[in-house]
Amino acid sequence: MTDIDNKNQYPKKNKWEMPDTYVIVFLVLLVVTTATYFVPAGLFDREEVDGVERVISGSFSAAESNPAGIMDLFLAIQTGMVDSAGLIFLVLFAGGMFEVIERTGAIKAGILSAISNMRGKEFLLIAVITTLFAIGGAVGALANSVIPFVAIGVVLARALKLDAIVAVAITFNAAFIGFAAGFLNPYTVGIAHNIAEIPLFSGMLFRIISFAVLVSITIWYTWRYCRLIMNDPGRSMMGVLEAVEEDPELEADFTKRHKFILMWTALALLFFVFAVVQFQWTTDHMAAFFIIIGVVAGIIGGMNYNTLTLTFLEGCKKLVYGALIIGLARAVLVVMENASILDTLVNALSAPLELFPPVLTAVGMFIINSIFNFFIPSGSGQAAIMMPIQIPLADMIGINRQISVLAFQFGDGLSNSIYPTSGPLMASLAVAAVPWLKWARWFLPLFLILSLASMVLLAIAVFINLGPL
Template sequence: MNKEIKKKKWEFPDTYVIVFLVLLIAVIATYIVPAGAFDREESDGVTTVVSGSYESSESSPAGFMDIFMSVQTGMVESAGLIFLVLFAGGMFEIINKSGAIHTGIYSAIDKMRGKEFLLIATIIVLFALGGAVGALANSVIPFVAIGVLLVKALKLDALVAVAITFNAAFIGFAAGFLNPYTVGIAHNIAELPLFSGMLFRLIAFTLLVGATIWYTWRYCKKIMDDPSRSLIGIEAAAEDELNFDETFTGRHKLILIWTAAALIFFVFAVVKFQWTTDHMAAFFVIIGLVAGIIAGMNYNEITLTFLEGCKNLVYGALIIGLARAVLVIMENGQILDTLVNALSQPLSALPPIATAIGMFIMNSVFNFFVPSGSGQAAIMMPIQTPLADMIGITRQVTVLAFQFGDGFSNVLYPTSGPLMASLAVAGVSWIKWAKWFFPLFLIWSVIAFILLATAVMINLGPL
């Protein structure tokens, strides 16, 4: 019998595979790259690199067991950040299971029938706020289906459904004025006060979300005026598709009010009491517990729902530890400072604004290979932080460059799992999406360039 040999379809490597390959490259580099170190000094609890103090040192290449020991060490050293992500997932799962989020959206849809612009703008703002506080990232995918029903009723196409849900959530995620997964982790690594520079990020949020509303509504208006201008075609809605059964109850309202009030208090506590990411992780448990009680869950249901939320974010949480392993190898092999010194020399010849924009571009490119905000923060921020010290820009600027570079490209790259899943739910091809989205990506990038230039000019602090 003739046996047919089927070729396996090539798949793009998983994020964990890519990060492990980066780890192996770091191991090889310890045998090739000269070892060296900067002097460091501590001031007000912040450790900074002393410019011009780099000196060569004895090399210490990594062995076979060092590869796997670095993974263990990376997990241990990142434990605080890992549990921050897990507890955030647990908290948001309780809020989501209570029905408060989707019934609130249903209520907004029902009350704004016939007010298309106000409805589109409100939904974009709501999803952007959800992304900005870390409530909506991968979890936005189920809401895309709701968006599809909505745009059918408005006689718009499914591409708009992705725009007002996924796209809105991720531009909020990118601005991230209260995002524990990117800004929280980056601030922790850069030794900056947690969520410092929030006013600047709120301005960034307003500009980016405003541009998103304008661009999305511009496309919607074109379709309303001439349906043939739709990039993918319009599918009519069934008469009963928007007759949602669930009611936005007083409990749902109270849960959302409690969550919003608790997050506002946390911002106050960060400023007043210098709360850290450890406090935030603990506070997520409190928010989830109280939200579960308000929702009428019993103690077992609260516990199991919280653990289910933690389980959903294990993938995103453990990548932080694996990414940290790369840093462990580079630090133990004493090649991290050599890399920073090599990067600082050409960058120091550039104007500070050009350097900040260069960091944005560098993070955007790197995100194609590591489409994980927390994982990218764990890899890039240890490099960018001392680099900022060397070239004379503030660490706050490097965090901005990281979050914009990571966040924007998540909505473009086909290596972004949440993007491809959202497009699949809506039935939109990536090619059509890229054609629609790319001009908006350029608009966001121009805004980011202006914001980064402004941040450099005003010396956005703290250092």
């Protein structure tokens, strides 16, 4: 092969591009491995309280140094994957379940049915569609999988003579606002609760209230913009979409079979919540239950055994990227624990934070997670890295672990809708042909309002000492 052929096959890229999430996490792993040679080793004494291991404040002492070698670095990746196996399969099986449900057409038909039944009731239509997508995000049904639905949002915006920003707002943005509240989200809350060693999906009532607050603000802000355009199309940031009288994309029969599938899924998830409280089900139970939900949904949807199997595996395959990042992120913790520098880091962070009241500390955790999400825009990966640091830190400064989880999920969730490092955001904007700068200009005021509301909710959680139940 000639040099010219080589140049054509591997063209030089002069344009800088943002490193992939895996690259960033691996760089973090390299930095932590290097730090084991310079950061003093140390350990806290720990005690078991109600079956949960907690750090004893003021018990930090020096320990024998054990820096990590190059082989230790790569062994940590293997160990991280094995240690995170339960969480990895939880994410994979969730992907399989939701792929089966989506492939039956039940979700799309349900949404289009809501659109069809609310023609002429613009506010109610915007509110209902936004709420449906938000619920999808809150239960983990719509994260990356929301991208194809943005096209439906475009069709709806066109029918209402609105613009493409509204299309993204009522689909992608609604789903990720719900994702931030995540009262039944296996990818963030489920993983964080597992790491925090508190009952799975505990504190759900407060999260449902938070969901209602954040989604209500989002509906208000979106509808305010819609009314602005309806009264004066020239106020649109994008220009209104050209209306089409009859759009075939808004036509889909909402059959009894679709209704049974959605009803089965809703009842199954409600039963899971009951089982968590009544039978102390864990993430392992949830992973197993996802298989059951997916199989039954596929049978109701009329899939034969081969189609059902391949569809479930296709859904698992789509989430391999997000699932394995948990294991890689866990490797960072493995290196820090083996070298005994994790407690040193927690001790260094706790000293200045102890000077602040718990409310400001909780808000600080929210801000730190919001910033960190720019570099690692993966809820599961961020949980795997941040929660092992935040949990002992929360114990040290007297913050309930539930509040620490809440600060993480708000910080991770809300910022997904504005950072250009968020793959689902950029893909959704591409589907709707919305430039990121115009979206950021529209969303930034809402982001600030939602962030302020999240801080108020965190303050309330601190005042009522939101517990594990």
